[in-house]
Amino acid sequence: MRAIVVCAACKAQNHRIATHLAKSMTDSGVPTDVFDVSRDDVCELDIELYQAVVFGSSLRLGEHDPRVAWCMRHHQIWLTTIPTAFYSVSQRLRADDAKGLREVEWSDGEFLCQQQFEPSIRACLTSTVSESKLDWLKKPFRRKESYGSQGRWEAGREHECADWKLVESFAISFADLVQRFWDSTRVRSPCLDFFDRDFRRSHYEDFAKYSHD
Secondary structure: OOEEEEEEOOOHHHHHHHHHHHHHHHHOOOOEEEEEOOOOOHHHOOHHHOOEEEEEEEOEOOEOOHHHHHHHHHOHHHHOOOOEEEEEEEOOOOOOOHHHHHHHHHHHHHHHHHOOOOOOEEEEEEOOEEHHHOOOOOHHHHHHHHHOOOOOOOOOOEEOOOOHHHHHHHHHHHHHHHHHHHHHHHHHOOOOOOOOHHHHHHHHHHHHHHHHO
């Protein structure tokens, strides 16, 4: 059993989120790789080698990465047979911004609906604001986005806006779901060939219904 995080990490911090997710899942008992579509050709990814998939995309100006969308559509049949997850990363989202969170959730929902992809779980994550890595034109805007009218920005300080506890919780929750799914599969059919797609699709549908009840 092996999982993969397929992400569009155009910025270094987004890549750190993906690798942190993969490490947390691995530590939770689900060995996990990372494939960054912004660095490697997504057409070369053989996603059917994996028994669980996490998709991650940056959200910029209300748009998700088209390479992640392509991967979802291209492997649509396979993805209906295994546990899946989705997360978006927004630099403008603050942990205490309820309105912003609803807008991101709506945007994510529209994106997933367009791809006809329904993940087992999903999450909206924030990125990190690092003042030392911002150019002088972006600093005033990023400070306003990150703190709004509350708090005070201290020049030269690294301001963490990523909710690492949420990242960790998301990874652990999905790893637990993956393990429960494959454990239930073994119980239902101990001699199962894990690449028996028809059986796995039927079992995953039953498992998903049970998990949501």
